[in-house]
Amino acid sequence: DAMVIQNPRYQVTQFGKPVTLSCSQTLNHNVMYWYQQKSSQAPKLLFHYYDKDFNNEADTPDNFQSRRPNTSFCFLDIRSPGLGDAAMYLCATSGLGAYEQYFGPGTRLTVT
Amino acid sequence: QKEVEQNSGPLSVPEGAIASLNCTYSDRGSQSFFWYRQYSGKSPELIMSIYSNGDKEDGRFTAQLNKASQYVSLLIRDSQPSDSATYLCAVASSGGSYIPTFGRGTSLIVHP
Numbered sequence: 001d002a003m004v005i006q007n008p009r010y011q012v013t014q015f016g017k018p019v020t021l022s023c024s025q026t027l028n029h030n031v032m033y034w035y036q037q038k039s040s041q042a043p044k045l046l047f048h049y050y051d052k053d054f055n056n057e058a059d060t061p062d063n064f065q066s067r068r069p070n071t072s073f074c075f076l077d078i079r080s081p082g083l084g085d086a087a088m089y090l091c092a093t094s095g096l097g098a099y100e101q102y103f104g105p106g107t108r109l110t111v112t
Numbered sequence: 113q114k115e116v117e118q119n120s121g122p123l124s125v126p127e128g129a130i131a132s133l134n135c136t137y138s139d140r141g142s143q144s145f146f147w148y149r150q151y152s153g154k155s156p157e158l159i160m161s162i163y164s165n166g167d168k169e170d171g172r173f174t175a176q177l178n179k180a181s182q183y184v185s186l187l188i189r190d191s192q193p194s195d196s197a198t199y200l201c202a203v204a205s206s207g208g209s210y211i212p213t214f215g216r217g218t219s220l221i222v223h224p
Contacts, residue, residue: 101212
């Protein structure tokens with residue numbers, strides 16, 4: 001089945017210790033997104049890629065970086081995690097010209 | 113600033129009843145509307161999309177769109193305890209950004 005995969009599902013890191021979250025997709029979608037979601041809040045868009053074109057939301061902290069080495073893979077790097085970065089990180093994809101988003105299972109990040 | 117508003121709930125309904133979830137949006141140029149279901153600790157799952165005024169039915173789910181009044185609703189007939197989740201409304205505009213704006217979601221509890 002075509003799908004969006006995220007690894008790891010759960011990540012525990014220490015304050016200030018860099019962490020990388022990964023996302024892969026077999027849907028062959030052009031657009032990939034990274035969201036941060038905290039409890040009882042709407043998903044907050046951090047970045048998105050339209051093919052290889054990178055788009056950074058204006059309020060995404062510099063502490064967050066992203067890479068998309070090819071169509072299938074996308075990475076979220078948090079350079080120096082703070083306690084406030086503890087959240088669910090969601091990767092999503094959508095097709096060209098489509099608005100429906102398909103989400104991966106998410107990575108739950110805990111910062112100690 | 114595009115806004116999507118939902119009552120956070122919780123909305124509590126008995127098993128077998130109709131659950132009615134509502135969403136209002138601020139951007140009159142919005143063209144695409146989505147409902148996502150999100151179980152606790154899980155990622156959002158697309159359950160309905162609607163693009164034209166009126167009703168769209170899919171199984172026990174009916175999405176209703178009224179662009180003049182800028183609201184979209186989701187009806188769940190014969191509600192089951194397994195429908196207990198948070199329902200996120202997402203709205204996208206044609207032209208310009210293809211990225212939907214999410215509401216904070218309404219928590220639905222279906223009690224036996």
